[in-house]
Amino acid sequence: MSYAVDFTEVSTVGLESSPVAEALAGLRANEARYFKNKYDHVFTTEPAADAQATIDWVHGILADERDLAIASTPLEATEFEVEGIRIAYVFYQSGLSINVMYTLADSGKRAVGFKLSDGMEVPAELADKFKFARQKSKLAGTIRGSFFVIKKEH
Known part of the structure; x- marks a missing residue:
């Protein structure tokens, strides 16, 4: 079942199995607030089992x-x-949290972003390949982030 992320009342719905569920919920709410404010888009997530095509595209x-x-x-x-x-x-x-921003026009920007919830270690698969910058968020505490530019067509 899909979940419209509420950034005023942060909830761990769908994230309960994470050891940093509260911080991850704050990170998700932070993203929801950004898209609501910038694009008036309601950020709605689905359980991984219902979103396999999206996960496969990102992976x-x-x-x-x-x-x-x-x-x-x-x-x-x-x-x-x-x-x-x-x-x-x-x-x-x-x-x-991994996000892909892929401009559909050929001349647009395309990138993959990584964000680490407050309290988690840098995953081993990312540790030697990326440097993470810190940013403060009222919803998510300290977020560490990094990115890379997508070069190929996907």
Whole structure:
């Protein structure tokens, strides 16, 4: 069942099995607030079992672009389009969030972003390949993030 993420009353719905569920819920709410404020889009997630096509697309980009495989179990995902940008998010049990922003026009920007929930360690598969910058969030505490630019067509 899909879940419209509420960023005023942060809930761990769908994320309960994560050891950092509260922080991951804050991170998810932070993303929901961003898309509501910037694009007036209601950020709605689905359980991983119902979003396999989205997860496969994100994992395919990671494998093809950087030979990456995420060890953690996906808990939720979402995919939507705003202003000509295809956007996908996958939220993992470890507290990791991966997003893909893929402009549909050929000349647009395309990137993969990684965000780490407050309290989680950098996953081993990302530790040696990316440097993470810190940002503060009222909803999520300290978020550490990194990204890479997508070079190929997906």
